[in-house]
Amino acid sequence: MIKIGIVGGTGYTGVELLRLLATHPHAEVLQITSRSEAGRAVSELYGNLRGHFDLDFSEPDPQRLADCDLVFFATPNGTAMQMAPELLTQGVRVIDLAADFRLRDPALWAQWYGMQHACPGLLEEAVYGLPELNRAQIREARLVANPGCYPTAMALGFLPLIEHDLVDRENLVADCKSGVSGAGRAASVGTLMGEVGESFKAYAVDGHRHQPEIRQTLIGVGGQAVGLVFVPHLVPMIRGIHATLYARLVTPASDLQALFESRYVDEPFVDVLPPGSHPETRGVRGVNHCRIALHRPQQGDTAVVLSVIDNLTKGAAGQAIQNMNLMFGMDETCGLEQVALLP
């Protein structure tokens, strides 16, 4: 059994990690930390875990974490970079579900996250944990930066187009929509049901932290500059991301359907739907899959890619476990075979 520690387990990515680990056959959660809830039973805070975990939240204890094989950070941005270096030194592998190790450039990181990076020397080593792109490196990684939710949905939708140089990469548009759990479980007026229920809006149109992240990924793939307009929106539902991606085709129309199917044929968690499909976010609720559909409206020169994930699963905790499986030589789908809850 892999010995697991979770730092900061009271948020939605924390409870999602626990939900998935509860039925994972080769992982055992040794400890889960929370300063605010120390001493409280995990199953008291999260009723869905009753009967699955006999564990209390505890104060972070470096020594006990050092006994783990792997530590997940489900903390706010800026925490993992404080604790990860020592854990790595002690031979513990680390997956950060926050953003501390996602950007390679510490100056860019500081600009978007509003603080200096505490261990810029680790940014080079950290592997961006998108298995569909970096599977080999993840297997060997000590430190994995788990991707953001929006970047996961966008990257899987754009990758085949960029890899094959099929589109005008200067003029990409990503119109993305997320359920409210993406904003986390902190007390906040902005995500009260009275504020976000029965309403829809865009936010952060002038700049969202996931933009430099997806740009870094697309530039890394294509080797060239990328111009991307990314507009996130808030949907009155709890889980799910729907990315609607627009790209101008620059080469004579190739068969996008075949291209995507071929690109993802061996990917256990990317599912290219039949032509004409419209994936629903509920179709991946609680599971680690990304569903993709391809369209060329009116046979024009704009490709429209629809890409859906569950922001807490493939967009966070599920992908983290997929990465864990890779890092520890297990079947990549181990513990991730659930069926989406529908309706």
Next chain:
Amino acid sequence: MIKIGIVGGTGYTGVELLRLLATHPHAEVLQITSRSEAGRAVSELYGNLRGHFDLDFSEPDPQRLADCDLVFFATPNGTAMQMAPELLTQGVRVIDLAADFRLRDPALWAQWYGMQHACPGLLEEAVYGLPELNRAQIREARLVANPGCYPTAMALGFLPLIEHDLVDRENLVADCKSGVSGAGRAASVGTLMGEVGESFKAYAVDGHRHQPEIRQTLIGVGGQAVGLVFVPHLVPMIRGIHATLYARLVTPASDLQALFESRYVDEPFVDVLPPGSHPETRGVRGVNHCRIALHRPQQGDTAVVLSVIDNLTKGAAGQAIQNMNLMFGMDETCGLEQVALLP
């Protein structure tokens, strides 16, 4: 592997059966029938089943059903009673998720369901499939009447009180609330999101078909007449039932908490919460558990029992699989170990 047939699989109980059977280690779905969707892939209608079933809906075919060990009826009321007798004759066991075999009195059945019963002779034999009440008989049953969703939530909340003769059984009140999936997947103005979203109402206050069913159960347990006012309400959510039960205590206050804990200590799917709790329907979303909390407001003589289930799982398909497990000698929890999806 138990060979399974499902008759009428296009509704919400059908897809829930398939979701649970997809990961059941000892069951194999041989066929699933639907007249309206015959020929269509199951995974096309229900995107969540993509990759889990390579099966098309088919016309009901008595011969192929006769090859099954067990047939589930997930049909409208009145269908199972037409087909069950022949299947039973051929040695196929049957679980009806509709109401055809729930009431023992054919005249009462005809009164509430508006048609004559097609095989009244089987009503005596049919076992009411509430394992917490009839486990031994279910193990031996050829024909199981899977309980209604409301009656399941009500029965589990009332049973200990009635069994111990603690309350005035002439004046029980059950104020119950259900998500909209309880109304099924048929096209209907009344369950459009535009009609039921962002609103709450009672319905069928003057008489609901689940009332004779729960009365029969409570009378069977207590051996005496029962007076019960049952008021169902519609909640603007998809899954979940919350029963709020009121009963006047007639014996000097016993320890209700201990009583319930003792009654359900060995039940794998009934979870009595600590004193002072308020179970949420989301805590059992997608799982087969019933959660119960006990209150005596202001230390008065009214017991308030809060009982929650997922109407599609413990209230329908999950309980059906629990019954299947019992009927075929498997571990009762086999295939039902999921963790509820939260948030």
Next chain:
Amino acid sequence: MIKIGIVGGTGYTGVELLRLLATHPHAEVLQITSRSEAGRAVSELYGNLRGHFDLDFSEPDPQRLADCDLVFFATPNGTAMQMAPELLTQGVRVIDLAADFRLRDPALWAQWYGMQHACPGLLEEAVYGLPELNRAQIREARLVANPGCYPTAMALGFLPLIEHDLVDRENLVADCKSGVSGAGRAASVGTLMGEVGESFKAYAVDGHRHQPEIRQTLIGVGGQAVGLVFVPHLVPMIRGIHATLYARLVTPASDLQALFESRYVDEPFVDVLPPGSHPETRGVRGVNHCRIALHRPQQGDTAVVLSVIDNLTKGAAGQAIQNMNLMFGMDETCGLEQVALLP
């Protein structure tokens, strides 16, 4: 024009007051206070008020408030009792939408609200602002205690039964359900959409502050002790209260329908529905009406009263304006003629 001040206008009752006052022909809002939002335009915080108010939030200023004819307190409990005495002295009339003046007994108030009352001498004078009960006194009142949302829905449903001594008043049950706006607009984990969306639960079963309030009302009407079990629940919707009331009939069955119709025939805001009806909360969304339907399931001896209001309108701001209309000699319905938004 009546000159209006609003103290504490940033919550949901505050914005509802402003929405209704925006189209009231005889009221003018002179100032609206908020310590946290002082200096910010009202229409910036509440987009729905753009074009209707050219007003900023301001620090509370006793002198400017003293220029008003009427001050509404839309503040947390415990604020109005600090400021009301001086305003009254200066001849300003006061309507408190919080609970400071709802209970006549300062000891009971201290017990439920956890603080000593600052001006117990005013409790005697304060008029409980339920026009259907206290219309004459409200007209003359200097100080009105606007009723709580649940007590409004419960009182209007129970009143005719108690006034005519038709029921066993020792054993009343009120199973009530509220949308989440009743919990206010303060940052709180408990009312995040991620926490309350797609779920249903009871809360405060062992004691809610609205219980002593409704008991006081019912005792006042009936002149005798009242035994009431009140269980509130949280519905995943924004607006609306549905009270399901249960009472044992003690006199030979009178015609409840006629009784209620007669009781409320002249009430502009109480609408008794035809026999067999099930009122929906959406039917009163945004309007000041209470809709009531009467049932006697299976012709038994339990009366079931369904009573719905919008918790922010008849349950708070709308009723406050109804009271204002009475206090200033205007038509009681002035400014309250909206049509509910449906769907």
Next chain:
Amino acid sequence: MIKIGIVGGTGYTGVELLRLLATHPHAEVLQITSRSEAGRAVSELYGNLRGHFDLDFSEPDPQRLADCDLVFFATPNGTAMQMAPELLTQGVRVIDLAADFRLRDPALWAQWYGMQHACPGLLEEAVYGLPELNRAQIREARLVANPGCYPTAMALGFLPLIEHDLVDRENLVADCKSGVSGAGRAASVGTLMGEVGESFKAYAVDGHRHQPEIRQTLIGVGGQAVGLVFVPHLVPMIRGIHATLYARLVTPASDLQALFESRYVDEPFVDVLPPGSHPETRGVRGVNHCRIALHRPQQGDTAVVLSVIDNLTKGAAGQAIQNMNLMFGMDETCGLEQVALLP
């Protein structure tokens, strides 16, 4: 008083018309037709109208309709074109809320709506009822084609850009999101709450009937060909449309904010928000306003226009009444001064 007839009043645009007409000071509804509900009281079907209308649905009666000054068609596509010619002949003016008179080219209409047009000769005369574009013609019109909901939101967001020739009109993108009431009130599996609640999806990506409509409008304004990719999505909420519009700026960056403010300065129902804003659909719930915000992410050359309306109000019934006001010489805002319901 203007004498009003409504043909086909049982859908959501019908009840919205009635809601708005209930408080309109110069309009009187003489009759409202519905074959399916003939004889039933309007207030029975729509509880929000209790006390506002003493009117029954009736069979369509040409003679009684001929007594009206104005007839609204709130019918499925293809009905108004059967009845409008005779009404016009009899001097009755007509506003069609369906699509029968929106496209000028009968061949294009037949292609998208799947039937031959019954009165192509009227297409030339019909005025497209977007007051912000065609106010003068609407005043004089006998026959107004009320715009579709998506085209209204898109047109108001694109118009200033096209009129001033600021953008590459060959490559416009309109990513639009609608609440479910846009799909109407017909019984349908696809809009059950169990199907669309807690989920998000695109639909009709390969072609939606509102595309030729908006193209016709934009071509009419710009005088040149237009290339537009329009992708509609379904939001799990009841009311509201949010259009996110993307356009490449071709002229050196002008001041978009000033341009839009200037274009709409005299428009009573178009509200250009301050720079940096993100309009919410709830801010216009139940009112006839369109709110627009302008962005240029990262100061790039893509303009992002956010445009929100209530699909039933400015997107249907509210705009129809705005048109009525113009046609009959009343103040354009008459009866449309409501404040949006928030929260």
